[in-house]
Amino acid sequence: MNAFPPGSRALVVGVHGSIGAMLARQLASSGFRVTGIDLARADAAPANVTVLQADATRPDAALRQVLGETRILVLAVSQHVLTQALPQLLPHLPADALLVETLSIKSPFAAWLADQPTTQAVLGINPMFSGDLDPAGRPLAAVPYRDAPLADAFIDLLRQWRLDVVTLTPAQHDEAMAMLQTVGHSAVLAFGQTLARSPLALDALLRLAPPPFRVMLALLARMTQNHPDVYWEIQADNPCSADARRRLLNALATLDDGVASDDHAGFHTALTALKEDLIADHPDYVDTSRRIFEFINQPPAPDTLPAFRAAIDRIDDQLIDLLGQRQALIGQVAHFKKTSQTPVMQPNRVLEVVQRCKTRGQRWHLRGELIEQLYRLIIEEACHIEYEHVGGPREPLLQRSAPAFQSAGVNE
Ligand SMILES: C=C(O[C@@H]1C=C(C(=O)O)C=C[C@H]1O)C(=O)O
Numbered sequence: 001m002n003a004f005p006p007g008s009r010a011l012v013v014g015v016h017g018s019i020g021a022m023l024a025r026q027l028a029s030s031g032f033r034v035t036g037i038d039l040a041r042a043d044a045a046p047a048n049v050t051v052l053q054a055d056a057t058r059p060d061a062a063l064r065q066v067l068g069e070t071r072i073l074v075l076a077v078s079q080h081v082l083t084q085a086l087p088q089l090l091p092h093l094p095a096d097a098l099l100v101e102t103l104s105i106k107s108p109f110a111a112w113l114a115d116q117p118t119t120q121a122v123l124g125i126n127p128m129f130s131g132d133l134d135p136a137g138r139p140l141a142a143v144p145y146r147d148a149p150l151a152d153a154f155i156d157l158l159r160q161w162r163l164d165v166v167t168l169t170p171a172q173h174d175e176a177m178a179m180l181q182t183v184g185h186s187a188v189l190a191f192g193q194t195l196a197r198s199p200l201a202l203d204a205l206l207r208l209a210p211p212p213f214r215v216m217l218a219l220l221a222r223m224t225q226n227h228p229d230v231y232w233e234i235q236a237d238n239p240c241s242a243d244a245r246r247r248l249l250n251a252l253a254t255l256d257d258g259v260a261s262d263d264h265a266g267f268h269t270a271l272t273a274l275k276e277d278l279i280a281d282h283p284d285y286v287d288t289s290r291r292i293f294e295f296i297n298q299p300p301a302p303d304t305l306p307a308f309r310a311a312i313d314r315i316d317d318q319l320i321d322l323l324g325q326r327q328a329l330i331g332q333v334a335h336f337k338k339t340s341q342t343p344v345m346q347p348n349r350v351l352e353v354v355q356r357c358k359t360r361g362q363r364w365h366l367r368g369e370l371i372e373q374l375y376r377l378i379i380e381e382a383c384h385i386e387y388e389h390v391g392g393p394r395e396p397l398l399q400r401s402a403p404a405f406q407s408a409g410v411n412e
Helices: 018-029 061-068 079-092 107-114 149-160 170-196 202-208 211-223 228-236 241-260 264-279 284-296 305-340 347-362 368-390
Strands: 009-013 033-038 049-053 070-075 098-101 121-127 139-144 164-167
Touching: 009 018, 009 061, 018 033, 018 049, 018 070, 049 061, 061 070, 061 079, 070 079, 079 107, 098 149, 107 121, 107 170, 121 149, 121 170, 139 149, 139 170, 149 164, 170 211, 170 228, 170 241, 202 211, 211 284, 228 241, 241 264, 305 368, 347 368
Parallel strands: 009 033, 009 070, 033 049, 070 098, 098 121, 139 164
Antiparallel strands: 121 139
16 A cells, blocks of 8 residues: 555645755655745745745644644754654644654654654654755665654655665664764864964965865855754764764874874874775775865866867866766666666657756757757767677667657758
């Protein structure tokens, strides 16, 4: 049986927050009738979401009526608001509804929940990304507080959104978050404080700044864009956070002591151990840092012909690198198609690819005909590669995929 038949109602509390808005959007796209509430007014609501201005800690008649029909209640609010609102909301919620909370820290809420006279299924989720990013392919921690089929059904829904769901207990969640969030945020905040208290001016420093400094500043910039409570709860509410900060302090003290005692060899040993323990099994991070650093040092806007040409050369490098990456994936698709006996030629997918790219190209005023020309060549090459691997009779792309290539001159 489908736990959430099409048109089931979802209510998102905190719909103007980034996670609330993301979940409202995703639920609407999965066929839910979504109502969002928020204390704050905002100009834009997520598409296909009805937004009410309401206070979840004091549900008015309109909110109580929505609650009575709600199958999934999402609470994308701070722990303080959540524990104030829940006792007011639960009496109006059907007994077979699912509650989903999005707190950054789970064990204090788990302890609070254990004392509540609720019967509803409760699932904690913690998306490991801000809600303004595309969720597909990103990790999400799921913490089912009570075994319930409805929580499993919601986890299935998250997987349909192509989230990489990792299920944890509240204690496991918080232990991991101390390492994944407390330590990183503390390091970035300490960097920011040190910089802010320095007598050196940031503008002057930025002229000279190497990529790691720019990356640290970018991380700090990101932290200033979210609500401070998000970061406060990560530092203050996680029972593992104090220990994590102490470890960071100790590590810094060890570095300081080592330098003070001129322990050059110890420094070598430590860095070699880090390389062996952490990076040896994850060499792709070396490449990631190279790509981030390349990206973050944007060269100045060109103003001479050689400078324009150098900029174009760099973009051509990227085009070729990306084409190579696309082609490498095609090789894998070919292998997959051979073992699963899937036809090489997929006219629906071809149409989807070309139309997506035409829409994307509109952002840059790229003509649809150019996109069709380019993708005719790229997909023909892809099909050629796949046929070489898969074997069997070949079908011509243009004949099978005529609707994708409608522009004059492309279909010849
Ligand atoms: C890569 C695939 O195979 C072919 C190549 C395509 C491409 O290059 O995008 C699209 C459709 C297929 O005919 C696929 O099926 O996705």
